[in-house]
Amino acid sequence: MRHKKSGSLSMGKGRPISRRKFIGMAAGATAALSFGTFIRSGLGAADLKILSWSNTLKAMDDLLRELGKEYTKAKGVGLSFEFIHMNDLPTKTAAAVESGAGPDIINMWSDGPHLYAKALVDVGDVCEGLGKELKGWTNIARDIAIVGKTWKAVPWGIIPIALTYREDWLKEVGFTTFPKTWDELLVASKKLKDKGNPVGFALGRAMGDANQFHYPLLWAFGGAEAKKDGKTVAINSPETAKAVDYRRKLHQDGETDDVYAWDDAANNRAFLAGAVSITVNAASIYWAAKTSAPHLRGVTNHALFPVGPAGRFGYSTALTLGVFNFSKYQKEAKAFIKWLMEPKQYSAWIGIGEGMMAGLLNYYEDDPVWKKDPKLETVREIPKYVRMPGYPAPPSRPAAEAMVKFVIVNMFARACKGMSTAETIKIAESELKEIYGKA
Amino acid sequence: MSSIARTERLPAGMWPTRFIKNEAITGYGLISPAVFLMLVLLAYPFVLAVWISLTNRVLGEPGKFIWFDNFLKLLQDTFFQQTVFNSFIYTISTVFLKLSLGLILALLLNQEFRHRNLVRGALLLPWIVPTSLSVLTWLWMFDSLFSVVNYLLLGSGIISRKIPWLGDPFWAMVSVIIVNTWRGLPFFGVSILAGLMTIPRSLYEAAETDGAHGFQKFWHITLPLLQPVIAVVVLFSTIWTFADFQIVYILTHGGPLNATQIFATMAYDVALVAGRIGEGSAISLFLFPALLIVIILMLRYLRRD
Numbered sequence: 001m002r003h004k005k006s007g008s009l010s011m012g013k014g015r016p017i018s019r020r021k022f023i024g025m026a027a028g029a030t031a032a033l034s035f036g037t038f039i040r041s042g043l044g045a046a047d048l049k050i051l052s053w054s055n056t057l058k059a060m061d062d063l064l065r066e067l068g069k070e071y072t073k074a075k076g077v078g079l080s081f082e083f084i085h086m087n088d089l090p091t092k093t094a095a096a097v098e099s100g101a102g103p104d105i106i107n108m109w110s111d112g113p114h115l116y117a118k119a120l121v122d123v124g125d126v127c128e129g130l131g132k133e134l135k136g137w138t139n140i141a142r143d144i145a146i147v148g149k150t151w152k153a154v155p156w157g158i159i160p161i162a163l164t165y166r167e168d169w170l171k172e173v174g175f176t177t178f179p180k181t182w183d184e185l186l187v188a189s190k191k192l193k194d195k196g197n198p199v200g201f202a203l204g205r206a207m208g209d210a211n212q213f214h215y216p217l218l219w220a221f222g223g224a225e226a227k228k229d230g231k232t233v234a235i236n237s238p239e240t241a242k243a244v245d246y247r248r249k250l251h252q253d254g255e256t257d258d259v260y261a262w263d264d265a266a267n268n269r270a271f272l273a274g275a276v277s278i279t280v281n282a283a284s285i286y287w288a289a290k291t292s293a294p295h296l297r298g299v300t301n302h303a304l305f306p307v308g309p310a311g312r313f314g315y316s317t318a319l320t321l322g323v324f325n326f327s328k329y330q331k332e333a334k335a336f337i338k339w340l341m342e343p344k345q346y347s348a349w350i351g352i353g354e355g356m357m358a359g360l361l362n363y364y365e366d367d368p369v370w371k372k373d374p375k376l377e378t379v380r381e382i383p384k385y386v387r388m389p390g391y392p393a394p395p396s397r398p399a400a401e402a403m404v405k406f407v408i409v410n411m412f413a414r415a416c417k418g419m420s421t422a423e424t425i426k427i428a429e430s431e432l433k434e435i436y437g438k439a
Numbered sequence: 440m441s442s443i444a445r446t447e448r449l450p451a452g453m454w455p456t457r458f459i460k461n462e463a464i465t466g467y468g469l470i471s472p473a474v475f476l477m478l479v480l481l482a483y484p485f486v487l488a489v490w491i492s493l494t495n496r497v498l499g500e501p502g503k504f505i506w507f508d509n510f511l512k513l514l515q516d517t518f519f520q521q522t523v524f525n526s527f528i529y530t531i532s533t534v535f536l537k538l539s540l541g542l543i544l545a546l547l548l549n550q551e552f553r554h555r556n557l558v559r560g561a562l563l564l565p566w567i568v569p570t571s572l573s574v575l576t577w578l579w580m581f582d583s584l585f586s587v588v589n590y591l592l593l594g595s596g597i598i599s600r601k602i603p604w605l606g607d608p609f610w611a612m613v614s615v616i617i618v619n620t621w622r623g624l625p626f627f628g629v630s631i632l633a634g635l636m637t638i639p640r641s642l643y644e645a646a647e648t649d650g651a652h653g654f655q656k657f658w659h660i661t662l663p664l665l666q667p668v669i670a671v672v673v674l675f676s677t678i679w680t681f682a683d684f685q686i687v688y689i690l691t692h693g694g695p696l697n698a699t700q701i702f703a704t705m706a707y708d709v710a711l712v713a714g715r716i717g718e719g720s721a722i723s724l725f726l727f728p729a730l731l732i733v734i735i736l737m738l739r740y741l742r743r744d
Contacts, residue, residue: 090711097499098716115714119499204606205694258583260695261606270584397497401713405518410696417696427517434516438715 046329047078048336051092052107053319054083056284057356060349067345077332087207096324104327105337108320110388111395113145113152120322121330124151126338134343134363140386141360143394144318153320154337155360157350160382161212161316162302164271164285165278169197169299178303182220182246185278185306189254192277199254200276202262203413208317209264210409213280215315215389218243218408220308225402225432230393233432235411236425239310244412244421251416260413272296282316283355283379302355302378304385314385318360355379398436407431492720502717509721518697518705519722526701526726528612529687530680533619534673540620541627541672542665546657548628549635559632566625574689577618581605581690608698611691615699618686623679627672634668635661667741674737681726702726 050068055061061083068079082103084092089109096102097119106116113120127145131137141155165178173191189199202210218224222239226232251259256276258266267279272293279285289296305314321340323333339345343363350357351369355376359367360383370380389408390399402408411428415421492509496502513519548559565573580587581604589601604614642660651659684703687693693700693708702723710719 094498094711094714094716116499203695205692207692257603258606261581261583261603261611263692266583269582273584275584397714401709401715404708404712406694406697413696431517434518438512438718 045076045078046332047080048105048329048333049103050079050081050105050107051089051096051103052081052083053086053089053109055356056282057287057353059352060356063349063352067340067349071336071339075335077329077336079336100326102324102326104324104329104333106322106324107156108153108322110144110318111390111400113320113322114147114395115397115400116322117147117150117152119325120152121325121327122150122152123154123323123334123337126154126334126341127151130154130338130341130361134341134361136362138360138362138383140318140383140388143388145320153322154341156319156321156341157357157359158316158318158383158386159282159356160358160379161208161280161282161314162379162382163278163305164281164283164300164302166197166296167299167301169195169277178301179306182217182306182308186246186250186253189250189278191254193254193256197277198256199250199278200256200259200262200267200270201250201280202264202267203251203259203409203416204262204266205406206262206264206266207404209262209267209280210406211389211403212315212317214247214409214412215387215391216305216313216385217247217308217412219313219387219391220305220310221246222308222310224392225399225408225428226390226393226436228392230390230396230398231436233429233436235432236429240425241421242309244415244424247412248415248421255416260417271300283376286375287354287356301375304378304381312385313387314382315388316382316386318386318388319357358383398438401435402432405431405435407435488720488724491717492724494717496717498714498716505717509718510725513718513721513725518700521697522700522702522705522722523725525612525697525699526681529616529619529683529699529701530677532616533623533680534676536616536620537623537627537676538669538673541624541631542669544624544628545631545635546661548632559629562628563625565622570622570685571689573622574618574686577614578605578690581614605691606695608696611695611699615687615690618690619680619683622686623676626676630668630672631665634665638664670737670741674734677733678730681730682723 052061052064061081065081068081071077072079086109089107092102093106093108093112093116096106097116106112108116127137128151137155140158145151145153145155163178169192170176170178170188173188173195175188179185179188192199201213204210218240221243223235223237223243224239225235227234256270258270258275262270267276267281268285268288270276271279271281271285272289274296283302286297286300286302289300305312321337323330323337327333340349341361346359346364347367347369350359350364350367351372354369354373358364358379365380365383367380370376388395388399389403390396393399407428411424414424414427493504493506494502495505495508544562548555548562552558579585583603583606586601586604588604589598592598593601603610605611638661642664643656646656646660681701682703683701684707687699687701687704688707691699693704702725706719706723709722710716
């Protein structure tokens with residue numbers, strides 16, 4: 001084009017435009033466009049981007065979008081939600097943290113605030129305010145969101161993990177209520193398996209279910225991977241040995257062998273197909289039964305984790321909302337999170353969740369959602385018992401690495417496959433020492 | 440603007456031809472977009488990854504330069520030792536299977552038969568379907584409860600107990616090897632077929648005149664002439680398999696008991712989930728020096744031929 005003699009650009013059949021005129025027009029258009037952007041930013045009309053997991057219960061995400069629209073109408077703050085699969089969250093979060101660009105509000109899992117602390121702003125004002133208004137925070141909320149002394153995220157809630165069980169089958173073997181202790185659970189499981197209805201707790205690479213069952217089991221017997229300082233590895237203890245022995249017996253007497261292959265979705269399928277009698281899960285099985293196995297809905301119930309020598313424990317995935325320090329709209333982001341956590345919005349959200357989500361502000365323990373269905377009554381209590389991997393130390397990078405490497409789950413899995421208790425604990429100990437030694 | 444003004448004074452067509460005639464300038468001009476893309480899309484991320492692997496960087500924090508500490512520590516790391524072992528088993532067995540099956544496939548497809556082109560086209564299917572999608576189907580085929588593979592094997596009386604495909608360390612490795620072989624086979628089949636088609640018929644005719652039988656023809660004509668093609672596909676496949684991620688991540692996520700953990704999946708867990716990106720980069724770059732040597736030797740061998 002450039003070497004055309006006339007030095008003009010012809011557009012179709014119309015009148016040729018001279019090059020100078022064209023450049024002038026382009027420059028004008030660019031200036032006009034950038035002025036528009038300038039005006040928009042000048043008015044302070046924030047546009048918040050929120051990156052969150054895509055909820056197993058899609059209706060909950062739809063409601064968030066609805067709430068977002070309501071908020072935009074009232075406050076003039078633009079909101080755009082992006083929902084992605086939970087397994088993609090770490091990658092996207094890492095990319096945002098490293099590049100210093102991305103969403104304004106980030107939804108993190110359990111240890112997220114501790115892992116990304118340096119990239120998050122202090123949201124103490126929001127948390128303290130909410131705490132004052134809504135009867136304070138549960139202990140677990142503080143554990144997950146406070147790093148050092150600073151609130152690095154707002155605890156959004158937990159996905160309460162319970163034991164989902166078949167009432168009818170338990171009754172058949174003489175249990176009208178769910179076993180209270182781990183020992184009773186062992187007795188029940190044996191009877192269930194003898195009747196062809198084994199229990200099943202994931203021993204494979206189910207990041208959620210496998211860890212959610214085996215950490216509480218370890219804690220209930222008094223075992224722990226590290227001491228309170230979060231530095232000294234403490235897995236090699238008589239308490240751990242008891243937990244391992246128990247797990248092996250539970251597997252041999254009452255469990256299906258399929259558990260080694262299970263990912264997070266497998267036990268849902270197995271339960272809905274009537275292949276297992278007790279498993280560990282969020283209320284999602286119960287909820288899925290509504291559509292895919294309605295006949296199971298009436299005979300499915302939820303129970304708290306049994307009590308062990310050291311007490312009752314649980315580990316549920318916790319969700320938090322943080323604000324990135326590179327966000328241009330930190331003030332607006334905080335205001336939106338606060339609004340989202342207030343009773344009108346929050347109750348509506350957990351309300352359609354039917355036990356998919358539980359609040360970490362004490363106020364929400366009495367939320368109407370728990371009155372909706374007697375089978376969700378127990379779910380309400382779960383936040384009280386929840387601890388995070390690394391317990392009794394606060395969540396940390398080594399604890400996260402130990403979990404992602406399945407150190408604890410594999411310790412139990414090896415025992416179930418026949419390795420001696422001492423040997424499998426020793427392997428776990430050396431793995432933990434490698435991991436904690438790096439910190 | 441002044442340059443535009445000056446060129447306008449030149450006689451029509453003068454300045455471009457002058458440059459085009461200078462081959463050096465034209466040559467560099469033409470490859471510069473490609474060089475630019477390579478620098479931005481390949482060289483920069485690579486150099487950055489090497490740099491990060493030499494630091495103790497964790498997500499969101501700068502980290503210190505620690506020379507080869509990450510690599511030295513990895514050598515002591517039991518998780519990593521198992522990962523190295525798994526990766527080699529995975530790569531060696533899949534490349535071997537893909538090569539032998541690919542060779543057979545190519546020889547078959549080189550015969551004359553009806554609908555040959557259709558079959559040749561269909562062969563490419565596993566290669567065309569997005570890996571993550573086809574692997575999800577495999578995941579269902581290997582499901583502990585609903586495995587259609589077990590159903591067929593049990594039904595036909597080949598096995599009497601269901602195989603714990605993804606639930607047993609040994610079978611999990613077998614599963615990922617099967618899927619990788621299935622997925623990579625078309626690449627071998629088609630490449631070798633292309634090589635076969637370039638072998639002149641006259642060589643076989645001459646051999647036949649000399650009284651050579653089938654296997655002798657294969658051994659003395661086909662195989663030697665296929666060597667360059669085989670060298671290239673093996674090289675590529677080895678690199679791809681060592682760097683494979685999707686199949687293992689979707690099927691087993693490295694489990695059970697870390698039995699299928701390979702370089703890429705371990706690097707992902709360590710760097711992105713646990714946040715140790717320095718160490719994660721070191722894991723993914725660990726084999727780089729070894730692979731580089733293999734590549735140089737292979738290329739040298741090819742050039743000699």
